Every structure is written in structure tokens, then in C-alpha cells.
Amino acid sequence: MNLAIFLEQILNGLITGSMYALIGSGIALVYGTMKVLNLAHGELYMLGGYFTFFLTVQFGLPPYISIPLAVAIAFALGMLIEKLTIEYLIVRENWAFTTIAATLGLSIVLQNAALLIFGERFNTVPYYVQGVMAIGDIRLPWQRVLIFVVALAVIGLFTWLLKYTRLGWSIRATAQDRDAAQVVGIPVRRVYMICFGLAAALGALAAAMLAPINAISPWAGIPVLLKGFVVVVLGGLGSFPGAIAAGLLLGVVEAIGVQLTSSEWRDVISFTLMIAVIWWRPWGLFGKK
Amino acid sequence: MFKPYTLQSRLCIAGALVLMLALPLITSDPYIMHVMVLVMIFGIFASAWNLVTGFAGLKTFGHHAFFGLGAYGSALLSMNLAISPWITLWLGGLIAAGAGFFIGTPILRIRSMAHVAIVTLGFAEIVRICIANFSSVTRGEMGLWGIPQFEGFTLPFAGPITFSPADKVSFYYLSLVLLLLMLGVIVCLMRSKTGLAMLAMRDGEDAAESLGVNLTRMKLMVFGLSAFIVGIAGAFYAHYLSILTPASVVGLDLMISIIAMVLVGGLGTFTGPLVGALVLTVLIEAMRDLESYRMLGYGLLIVLIVMYLPKGLVTLRERCFPRPQE
Numbered sequence: 001m002n003l004a005i006f007l008e009q010i011l012n013g014l015i016t017g018s019m020y021a022l023i024g025s026g027i028a029l030v031y032g033t034m035k036v037l038n039l040a041h042g043e044l045y046m047l048g049g050y051f052t053f054f055l056t057v058q059f060g061l062p063p064y065i066s067i068p069l070a071v072a073i074a075f076a077l078g079m080l081i082e083k084l085t086i087e088y089l090i091v092r093e094n095w096a097f098t099t100i101a102a103t104l105g106l107s108i109v110l111q112n113a114a115l116l117i118f119g120e121r122f123n124t125v126p127y128y129v130q131g132v133m134a135i136g137d138i139r140l141p142w143q144r145v146l147i148f149v150v151a152l153a154v155i156g157l158f159t160w161l162l163k164y165t166r167l168g169w170s171i172r173a174t175a176q177d178r179d180a181a182q183v184v185g186i187p188v189r190r191v192y193m194i195c196f197g198l199a200a201a202l203g204a205l206a207a208a209m210l211a212p213i214n215a216i217s218p219w220a221g222i223p224v225l226l227k228g229f230v231v232v233v234l235g236g237l238g239s240f241p242g243a244i245a246a247g248l249l250l251g252v253v254e255a256i257g258v259q260l261t262s263s264e265w266r267d268v269i270s271f272t273l274m275i276a277v278i279w280w281r282p283w284g285l286f287g288k289k
Numbered sequence: 290m291f292k293p294y295t296l297q298s299r300l301c302i303a304g305a306l307v308l309m310l311a312l313p314l315i316t317s318d319p320y321i322m323h324v325m326v327l328v329m330i331f332g333i334f335a336s337a338w339n340l341v342t343g344f345a346g347l348k349t350f351g352h353h354a355f356f357g358l359g360a361y362g363s364a365l366l367s368m369n370l371a372i373s374p375w376i377t378l379w380l381g382g383l384i385a386a387g388a389g390f391f392i393g394t395p396i397l398r399i400r401s402m403a404h405v406a407i408v409t410l411g412f413a414e415i416v417r418i419c420i421a422n423f424s425s426v427t428r429g430e431m432g433l434w435g436i437p438q439f440e441g442f443t444l445p446f447a448g449p450i451t452f453s454p455a456d457k458v459s460f461y462y463l464s465l466v467l468l469l470l471m472l473g474v475i476v477c478l479m480r481s482k483t484g485l486a487m488l489a490m491r492d493g494e495d496a497a498e499s500l501g502v503n504l505t506r507m508k509l510m511v512f513g514l515s516a517f518i519v520g521i522a523g524a525f526y527a528h529y530l531s532i533l534t535p536a537s538v539v540g541l542d543l544m545i546s547i548i549a550m551v552l553v554g555g556l557g558t559f560t561g562p563l564v565g566a567l568v569l570t571v572l573i574e575a576m577r578d579l580e581s582y583r584m585l586g587y588g589l590l591i592v593l594i595v596m597y598l599p600k601g602l603v604t605l606r607e608r609c610f611p612r613p614q615e
Binding site: 107264268274282 | 342348350392394395398399401402403404406407408410411412414415418419422541545548549552581582584585587588589590591592595596599
């Protein structure tokens with residue numbers, strides 16, 4: 001196989017992987033802090049894509065305004081959803097199951113509401129940046145490079161946020177021990193709301209960055225959610241750094257796997273990898289026991 | 290669950306049984322028969338999902354994998370190897386049970402509900418994509434059609450029984466027999482000591498283990514059994530409709546409707562899944578014009594039930610008229 005093409009595929013894998021990392025880290029953030037598995041995460045991605053589409057294409061806003069705006073709307077929507085459903089369920093008995101079931105129901109509602117409101121059309125957004133970057137024989141569209149740069153920047157921002165800000169401390173304290181956090185005066189409910197909002201924002205950002213490449217449709221969320229799940233299982237459920245590493249890894253593994261087989265087996269490759277990891281290291285590749 | 294049968298509950302069961310047996314005598318309208326057959330197939334599926342999720346406490350979201358495996362397994366065996374559907378029905382169940390053991394093994398090592406949900410969902414997705422991609426065998430997204438029907442036979446005192454699309458009554462009785470058989474297995478299991486151990490496992494794994502419940506064996510057994518029952522339901526569905534597509538039998542939509550049925554009826558009860566299957570299937574048929582809102586309705590229903598009626602419809606009476614504490 002041509003080495004340049006092979007390297008190009010690896011790079012593309014890393015770029016896709018950076019998006020998996022963004023999606024997976026949203027799921028990991030919510031699970032790590034609240035122990036809630038959010039099955040509606042894919043639909044938050046999908047809605048983020050629609051917000052970007054409407055702001056960029058319908059209202060003609062430039063991407064550097066429309067994308068932050070779309071992410072902000074998704075943040076608010078995420079907080080609203082948490083306030084309306086999870087907040088009631090999480091204090092009841094059997095919450096681990098009811099929250100999964102409720103977010104599953106929510107995902108169906110959002111998906112079908114989007115289908116009724118936005119229609120079946122697949123919408124795309126024009127490339128944010130034009131042109132192709134060429135290093136030797138390796139050629140990458142600048143759009144893909146931009147995706148990778150934005151992903152790295154956001155991951156850096158979140159790592160800083162979790163480590164060095166009061167909000168980050170509250171989130172990590174709540175994740176460690178919810179009751180103890182409450183005792184020392186951390187507003188746990190508000191932390192939950194913000195966490196859910198941040199996860200939605202991460203998903204929406206991934207959707208906004210991918211919108212020029214992957215068309216946005218009411219069903220766009222399902223494959224994204226499943227990929228996000230693979231990422232969090234590989235990285236150790238609830239681990240933010242694990243999700244990022246696993247996302248990048250999954251992107252590369254998929255790229256190589258698709259080279260060896262064909263693109264219709266892409267999802268089978270990643271799910272098989274997930275089940276293999278569950279057999280071998282149930283707590284994930286990077287997680288602790 | 291371990292209360293002895295009261296006269297009242299015996300009468301209720303007998304009444305429901307007589308009603309189900311007599312229904313074709315009252316009306317043999319093919320449409321009503323068709324809806325009732327679907328109700329019973331979904332009833333079997335819902336009861337088996339309730340067995341793992343409601344009784345054993347393994348919250349899986351990928352049971353449609355076993356329905357699809359049973360359906361495609363039985364259909365392909367009967368089409369390619371010319372085995373009678375009467376036999377492939379059970380083989381389909383065994384294929385599903387094998388898959389259940391396979392996916393149950395990693396699950397039993399994990400105690401986290403989220404992992405179980407993710408792994409089962411991922412497994413169902415693998416099954417769906419494989420069925421769609423191996424199009425030389427399964428015809429892929431085009432769907433499998435021309436699946437052989439059950440052969441007719443002659444019943445003493447009743448004369449010849451034939452299974453054809455025109456004659457829904459025989460399918461009705463066959464699905465009723467299957468439903469009663471599967472329900473019988475589940476009820477006997479749950480009223481036995483094993484059932485008690487299973488409930489103990491659901492309510493407190495560590496406590497159950499310390500009292501000598503073999504969690505590994507219990508989880509594998511219940512997962513395999515449930516997969517077997519769902520596989521039988523899938524196989525029957527295949528030979529009944531004689532047309533299959535990956536989306537219709539391994540689609541997430543199917544799983545969601547089953548989850549909605551069980552939650553509406555009542556998770557962790559015997560009658561809940563059946564009531565849910567009956568109510569939702571009949572409701573959907575009654576509101577055919579609103580087909581495009583169907584999944585939206587299921588989603589809303591799941592959210593509302595989980596939030597406001599977490600024990601389901603069958604416990605509504607006790608909720609409205611609480612009995613005095615004895």
C-alpha cells in the first residue's frame with residue numbers, strides 16, 4: 001500500500017478520533033459526575049448540528065459567530081433537560097435505571113420531533129475554510145485540520161476548567177462523593193445542571209465542526225451516540241482523560257480497519273473492539289479497577 | 290410474587306384464559322386475529338425482557354438482537370436446508386440462546402448497569418449490521434421473503450389445521466400456545482427457589498452472593514433463557530409474516546416499543562408486560578392515521594411513565610385505592 005495514502009488515512013483517523021473524543025468526553029463527564037448514562041446525548045449532537053445549520057445557512061451568520069451561538073443554545077437546552085427530567089429522577093430509588101429509560105425516551109422524542117419539524121432532508125453546511133494542506137504527498141483539506149485544532153483547543157480548555165477553576169473543583173468533588181460535596185456547601189444540583197449543559201455543548205460543538213462533512217439529519221444522533229459509548233467503555237466509564245485517549249485510539253483503529261476491510265464494516269469493527277475490551281479489561285483500557 | 294394464589298387471582302387467570310380461547314369463536318375477522326397474534330408475539334418478547342430486566346435486574350437494551358437472530362436463523366434454516374419450520378422454530382431459539390450466553394459472559398463480570406446497557410446495545414447493532422451486510426445470504430436491506438409457512442396437520446376431533454395467510458385463526462391458537470408455554474416457564478421459574486434467588490440478586494448482589502447465590506450461573510442462566518424465549522418469538526414472527534428486513538426485526542424501534550410496553554404495563558410484574566403489549570398494540574392499530582407520531586408517542590410515554598408512574602399500569606389500582614397495612 002502506498003505509504004502516503006496510509007499516513008493520510010491515519011491522520012484522517014486521528015481527526016475523526018478527535019471528534020469521537022469530544023462526543024465521548026461529554027458522556028464521560030455526565031456519567032463521571034452524576035452516574036447517569038445519557039442516551040439522549042446523540043440527539044443533543046443532532047440538535048447542535050441543526051442549530052449550526054440554521055444560524056449559518058438560513059441566517060447567513062459567519063461561522064465564528066454561529067458556532068459559539070449554537071453551542072450556547074445547546075448548553076441552555078442541556079441544562080433545561082436536566083432540570084425537567086433528571087433532577088426529579090436522580091433523588092428517587094432505582095434512579096440508575098429510570099434515568100437511562102428517561103433519556104432513552106427523550107432521545108426518541110427529540111429525534112421524532114426533529115423529523116416532524118425539520119423534515120427528512122439531509123442538510124450540510126459549506127466548508128468553514130477552503131483549500132487543501134499539502135505536506136509532501138500527504139494532502140488534507142484545511143477543514144479537517146481545523147476540526148483537529150478546535151478539538152485540541154476545547155479539550156485543553158476543559159482540562160484547565162476541571163483542574164483550576166472553582167467550577168471544576170465542584171464538579172470533581174461532586175463526582176467523588178456527592179453527599180460530602182453537599183456537606184461542604186457545593187450546590188450539587190446546580191453542578192449537575194451545568195455538567196449536563198457542558199456535555200450538550202461538547203456534543204453540539206462536535207456536530208458544528210462535522211456539519212460540513214457529515215450531513216445533519218434527524219437520525220444523525222444514533223451512530224454518534226453508539227460511537228460515544230464505545231469511546232467511554234474503552235476509556236473507562238466516567239473518565240474524562242480516558243475518553244479523550246480512547247476517542248483518538250478508536251479513530252485510528254477504525255481508519256486502519258476500514259483500509260483492511262471496507263467502510264460498511266466500520267461500526268462492526270468498533271463494537272467488536274468494545275466487546276473485546278469488556279472481556280479483557282471491563283474497567284476500560286485507561287481506567288482503574 | 291410468592292403469595293399463594295387467592296381465589297380471586299385464580300378466577301382472573303381462568304377468565305382471561307377462557308376469553309383468549311373463545312375469542313376466535315366470537316369473531317374470526319382476519320384483521321382482529323392479526324392484531325391479536327402480534328399482541329401475543331410482543332407479549333412473549335416483553336415478558337422475556339421483563340425476566341432479565343425486571344426480575345433479574347440486568348438492564349439490557351439490546352434484546353432485539355435475539356429477536357432478529359431467532360427470526361433470521363429460523364427463516365434461513367428452513368429456506369436453505371428445507372427443514373420444517375416446526376423444528377427451525379426451536380433451532381432459532383437455540384441460536385438466540387447461544388448468542389445470549391456469549392454476550393451474557395462479559396456482562397456477568399461487570400456490576401455496572403451502564404456497561405450492561407452499552408454492551409447489549411452494541412451487540413444488537415453488530416447483529417443488525419451483519420445481517421444487513423451479508424446480503425448474499427440474507428438479501429441485506431432488501432429483506433428476506435418467501436419464508437416457508439408452518440405445515441398443516443390433522444388434529445383429532447378438530448380436523449385438518451392449515452397455516453396460510455388467509456387462515457389467521459390457526460396462527461392465533463399457535464401463538465396462544467407458545468405464549469402460555471413461555472409464560473408457564475417464566476412463572477414456574479419465578480415461583481421456585483431459583484426465582485427467589487434471582488430477586489435477591491436484583492435487590493442486593495453482595496447480600497445474595499454472601500447467602501450462597503451463584504451470581505455467575507444465575508446471570509448466565511437467565512440471560513440464556515430470556516434470549517431463547519425471545520428467539521422463539523422472533524422465529525414465530527418470521528414464519529408468520531414470511532417477510533423480514535433487518536430494520537423491522539433488529540431495529541432499535543422494535544426494542545423501544547417493547548420497553549414502552551413493559552414500562553407501561555409494569556416492570557417486574559407477571560401481568561405488566563402482557564397488559565402493556567395489549568394496550569399499546571391495540572392503541573397503535575386504533576390510531577393508524579397518526580402513524581408518523583407513533584415513535585414520538587412511545588418516547589413521551591416512556592418519559593412520562595418513568596417520571597410519574599414508575600410501577601406501571603397494573604399497580605394503578607393499589608395506587609389509587611391503597612389497601613390498609615396488614
